Amino acid sequence: MKKVIFWVVIGVVIGVAGLGGTNYALHATGSNEFCSTCHANDAAKEWKASKHYTNEYAVRAGCSDCHIPEAFIPKILRKMKASKEVYGHFAGVIDTPEKYEAKRKEMAESEWARMRANQAQECRKCHFMAELNNPEKDYLADMHKTALEGGQICIDCHQGVAHKAP
Ligand code: HEC
Ligand code: HEC
Ligand code: HEC
Ligand code: HEC
Structure with missing residues (x-):
């Protein structure tokens, strides 16, 4: 016993x-630093030039905020998929700007598909479109309401919010 x-x-x-x-x-x-060890000259560089890095509210969206799901199982699955990135890194699949550009569309589409499957939940963690309050463009609130209720998601209309759009 x-x-x-x-x-x-x-x-x-x-x-x-x-x-x-x-x-x-x-x-x-x-962490942003970890992602940047491989993406410093591409994705991270573009992110630093975007509003999601600096803006008038001094709120920053980091790589994981948009790319890594918060729930444990989806997170683990995304991390497992990342082993392909480690392999890709050593195989040199995006190690020059030319190779990156050639692969950008395929990578973007893969990311859009992931977001489509979860209704772009990562975007909606920060953006509560039902609460949009922009007195200068008051039509935007209704427009978003109609579009989102109609089944459209953020990335159907907003592409390249942190990187160059393909
Ligand atoms: C070891 C180097 C390395 C690190 C660290 C790394 N990446 Fe990548 N990443 C790559 C490579 C290489 C590819 C291209 C892989 C392929 O499609 O073959 C890639 C592709 C991607 C893609 C496109 C995915 C797809 O489905 O095609 C995204 C999004 C991405 N990385 C985000 C991130 C984020 C976020 C982090 C930090 C959490 C990160 N990466 C860390 C090397 C890396
Ligand atoms: C961690 C919080 C956070 C996440 C996650 C996030 N955003 Fe943002 N977003 C912000 C902040 C902060 C701003 C800056 C507001 C400003 O300056 O107008 C912003 C600005 C924007 C803007 C207006 C400025 C521009 O670049 O055109 C759009 C559109 C936008 N976000 C869409 C998205 C989409 C689509 C996603 C998901 C892929 C997303 N956001 C994820 C916080 C976030
Ligand atoms: C049907 C297309 C469409 C969809 C779907 C959509 N948007 Fe928009 N969004 C727009 C347009 C058009 C604008 C106005 C852009 C401008 O003024 O330059 C806008 C503006 C914004 C702004 C800036 C608001 C402001 O006051 O200037 C943010 C932030 C934003 N969208 C986030 C999102 C997020 C997050 C989602 C998903 C939950 C989303 N949008 C879904 C079309 C869309
Ligand atoms: C505000 C949300 C947001 C942030 C922050 C963000 N990304 Fe992205 N990323 C996206 C979206 C959405 C896509 C799909 C393509 C597009 O619309 O630009 C994407 C695409 C990518 C791709 C595929 C290549 C491409 O240009 O489409 C890579 C690699 C990537 N991101 C890595 C990163 C890394 C590394 C960071 C942090 C340094 C980061 N992202 C920060 C939303 C974000």
């Missing part, structure tokens, strides 16, 4: 440590 308890305790300790480690790894691999 003592032995069983011993192993249960060991199991719990390893389990908790493992979860903590996973969470730490997930966090570390979601």
Whole structure:
């Protein structure tokens, strides 16, 4: 019996440590700095020139805010897909500006498809279009309401909000 308890305790300790480690790894691999180790000259450079990097409200949207789902399972799935990026990095699939441009459309379409599948939930974490209040363009609130109720999503109309549109 003592032995069983011993192993249960060991199991719990390893389990908790493992979860903590996973969470730490997930966090570390979601920072702007981490993404920029590979994307400094392409995606990150364009992001820095966008309103999502600097704006009059001094609110910043980082890579993960738009690209990494918050829920645990979708997050893990996205990270698993990222192993393709690590492979791609060593295979040099986007290691020159020319190769990046040639692949941009395919990558953008893959990202749009991901967002289409979840109704662009990442955008809606920050933008509450039902609360839009722009006295100078008051038609925008109604326009968004109609479009979103009609099943359109942000990226149907807004492309290239952090990078050059393909
Ligand atoms: C080890 C280098 C490396 C790191 C770190 C990295 N990427 Fe990438 N990324 C790549 C490569 C290479 C590709 C092209 C992969 C391919 O399609 O073959 C890519 C593609 C992408 C794409 C297009 C995905 C698609 O479905 O085609 C997105 C979006 C992206 N990266 C975002 C990020 C974000 C966000 C981070 C940080 C959480 C990040 N990347 C970190 C190398 C990297
Ligand atoms: C972390 C919060 C956050 C996320 C996530 C986010 N945004 Fe934004 N967005 C902002 C802020 C802050 C501004 C700057 C407001 C300004 O200056 O008008 C902005 C500005 C905009 C603008 C107007 C300025 C421009 O660049 O044309 C559009 C359109 C927009 N966002 C669309 C999107 C879309 C589409 C997504 C999802 C792909 C998204 N946003 C994700 C916070 C966010
Ligand atoms: C049917 C197309 C359409 C859809 C769908 C749409 N937008 Fe827009 N959006 C527009 C247009 C057009 C403008 C006005 C652009 C301008 O004034 O330059 C706009 C303006 C904005 C602005 C700036 C508002 C302002 O006061 O200037 C933000 C932020 C924005 N959209 C975010 C979003 C987000 C987030 C979504 C998804 C939840 C979304 N939009 C869905 C067409 C759309
Ligand atoms: C405001 C949301 C937002 C932020 C912040 C953002 N992205 Fe993106 N990203 C997108 C969207 C949406 C696309 C799909 C194509 C498009 O509309 O530009 C995209 C496309 C990409 C692509 C595919 C190539 C392309 O140009 O389409 C890569 C790679 C990428 N992002 C990496 C990053 C990295 C790395 C960061 C941080 C340095 C980042 N993104 C920050 C929304 C964002």
